Amino acid sequence: MIHAVLIFNTSGVPRLTKFYSPIAHSAQTLVERIFALVSSRQPGLCNFLDAPELETFLKPKDGPADGEKLRVVYRNYATLYFVFVVDHAESELGILDLIQVFVESLDSAFENVCELDLVFNFDEAHHILAEIIQGGLVLETNVTEIDRAVQEAARARKESFASANPLSLGGGGAVGSRSAGLQSPLGWLAGRLTGVGAR
Numbered sequence: 001m002i003h004a005v006l007i008f009n010t011s012g013v014p015r016l017t018k019f020y021s022p023i024a025h026s027a028q029t030l031v032e033r034i035f036a037l038v039s040s041r042q043p044g045l046c047n048f049l050d051a052p053e054l055e056t057f058l059k060p061k062d063g064p065a066d067g068e069k070l071r072v073v074y075r076n077y078a079t080l081y082f083v084f085v086v087d088h089a090e091s092e093l094g095i096l097d098l099i100q101v102f103v104e105s106l107d108s109a110f111e112n113v114c115e116l117d118l119v120f121n122f123d124e125a126h127h128i129l130a131e132i133i134q135g136g137l138v139l140e141t142n143v144t145e146i147d148r149a150v151q152e153a154a155r156a157r158k159e160s161f162a163s164a165n166p167l168s169l170g171g172g173g174a175v176g177s178r179s180a181g182l183q184s185p186l187g188w189l190a191g192r193l194t195g196v197g198a199r
Helices: 027-039 052-056 092-110 115-120 122-132 143-164 185-194
Strands: 002-009 014-019 048-050 071-077 080-086
Touching: 002 027, 014 027, 014 115, 014 122, 027 052, 027 071, 027 080, 048 092, 071 092, 080 092, 092 115, 092 122, 092 143, 115 122, 122 143
Parallel strands: none
Antiparallel strands: 002 014, 002 080, 048 071, 071 080
């Protein structure tokens, strides 16, 4: 099971945090501990390590099974660390591949993702993560399918806004929409300036 997904910069400032297990202590303290573990490692070392000290922070509801240890799997891209905290049931190489899928999905949504994209579009970053992982379990690993689902949700959100807001400039003249008989302010002004509809 995946217990947590974290993205933080090289200074340790979290840019995305998602926990799939209850947290026994402060989330900020947990992020600081994980950052201390990851940032102190040499670049040539492998990208996963055992982290028994995190068990006091992330405990399953029924308590950890005997011999079950948490493991931190991470990848560093430019100024961002992508970190997954997993238990023994997950393959480390599979999680590294999942991190790559997550980064490729973010890249396709933001066109070469950077830290500011995560800061200003945190809701879309969480949506992309939710398309990949739900409840600590992997749902989808196909980048094309993830991108399609994110685009469909963005289109539905835009259509919903346009149909619910009579002042939107996007139209909203679709059959059955709430603003079907209303004209946008820009359309009204253009009509007045050209003399259309003048009495």
